[in-house]
Amino acid sequence: xxxxxxxxxxxxxxxxxxxxxxxxxxxxxxxxxxxxxxxxxxxxxxxxxxxxxxxxxxxxxxxxxxxxxxxxxxxxxxxxxxxxxxxxxxxxxxxxxxxxxxxxxxxxxxxxxxxxxxxxxxxxxxxxxxxxxxxxxxxxxxxxxxxx
Amino acid sequence: xxxxxxxxxxxxxxxxxxxxxxxxxxxxxxxxxxxxxxxxxxxxxxxxxxxxxxxxxxxxxxxxxxxxxxxxxxxxxxxxxxxxxxxxxxxxxxxxxxxxxxxxxxxxxxxxxxxxxxxxxxxxxxxxxxxxxxxxxxxxx
Numbered sequence: 001x002x003x004x005x006x007x008x009x010x011x012x013x014x015x016x017x018x019x020x021x022x023x024x025x026x027x028x029x030x031x032x033x034x035x036x037x038x039x040x041x042x043x044x045x046x047x048x049x050x051x052x053x054x055x056x057x058x059x060x061x062x063x064x065x066x067x068x069x070x071x072x073x074x075x076x077x078x079x080x081x082x083x084x085x086x087x088x089x090x091x092x093x094x095x096x097x098x099x100x101x102x103x104x105x106x107x108x109x110x111x112x113x114x115x116x117x118x119x120x121x122x123x124x125x126x127x128x129x130x131x132x133x134x135x136x137x138x139x140x141x142x143x144x145x146x147x148x
Numbered sequence: 149x150x151x152x153x154x155x156x157x158x159x160x161x162x163x164x165x166x167x168x169x170x171x172x173x174x175x176x177x178x179x180x181x182x183x184x185x186x187x188x189x190x191x192x193x194x195x196x197x198x199x200x201x202x203x204x205x206x207x208x209x210x211x212x213x214x215x216x217x218x219x220x221x222x223x224x225x226x227x228x229x230x231x232x233x234x235x236x237x238x239x240x241x242x243x244x245x246x247x248x249x250x251x252x253x254x255x256x257x258x259x260x261x262x263x264x265x266x267x268x269x270x271x272x273x274x275x276x277x278x279x280x281x282x283x284x285x286x287x288x289x
Contacts, residue, residue, distance in 0.1 A: 015232025021222075021280055023238040025259045 007035040007045050009052035149225040150188065151181045156240035159221065160253035163209040165194040167218060167242060182220050184227050185267030190218045190242065218242040219269055221260040235261060235280060243272055
């Protein structure tokens with residue numbers, strides 16, 4: 001198993017390097033004398049220019065990593081709804097404009113005709129006396145107590 | 149690498165704090181330097197004061213000036229593992245034994261090196277709360 005150096009984050013191949021267990025039982029791995037010394041001198045790896053931590057912090061050499069990123073495109077699936085299955089939706093969508101305008105004209109004509117009919121019907125019941133109902137007070141309707 | 153006069157902390161609950169190496173018990177007459185897993189003879193240099201209650205309990209409490217055997221469990225000098233890895237601790241530490249190679253105390257504090265298991269001190273390794281487990285065991289074919 002290839003380990004990682006605790007200081008520089010380099011790889012430590014098997015049989016290389018040292019393992020240091022500190023008094024608080026924390027384990028540190030060192031690739032070699034260099035990292036071990038720096039660690040024991042309590043240097044901050046973020047300030048040592050050749051360590052991976054420094055490079056990450058200062059964003060060095062990340063161009064290769066960035067190109068790897070691929071945006072995930074979500075694929076949209078067409079689904080039919082309860083009222084209209086996929087075939088109906090597709091048919092609707094694929095109607096040419098001519099067909100559409102023709103359909104619209106039809107609809108308009110129909111609506112107009114319907115409207116005319118309605119108006120004709122309305123005219124008749126107006127003749128009927130449908131005046132407001134005689135005003136009966138609520139009390140009378142409910143049969144309330146006589147006012148005495 | 150603990151030799152004559154080398155001091156180490158005792159990390160079990162026997163009551164001793166610091167011990168000093170007096171002799172390293174090895175079969176050959178190699179210069180008396182002990183490493184992890186070696187049995188040594190120690191003198192207790194500093195021990196925890198024994199309260200009256202403690203004297204009643206089963207744990208053998210050691211006093212200053214006692215001579216005991218011990219086994220080294222941590223060294224500041226790095227120890228090589230069979231896979232070529234080295235492991236090193238921040239201090240030297242040992243655990244007290246009696247002459248029959250049994251532990252004097254009942255509990256062990258802190259990390260111990262898993263080289264102990266290699267050298268036959270499996271019991272101590274199993275008692276320890278944490279064993280540095282970066283230890284390559286050769287697989288049998």
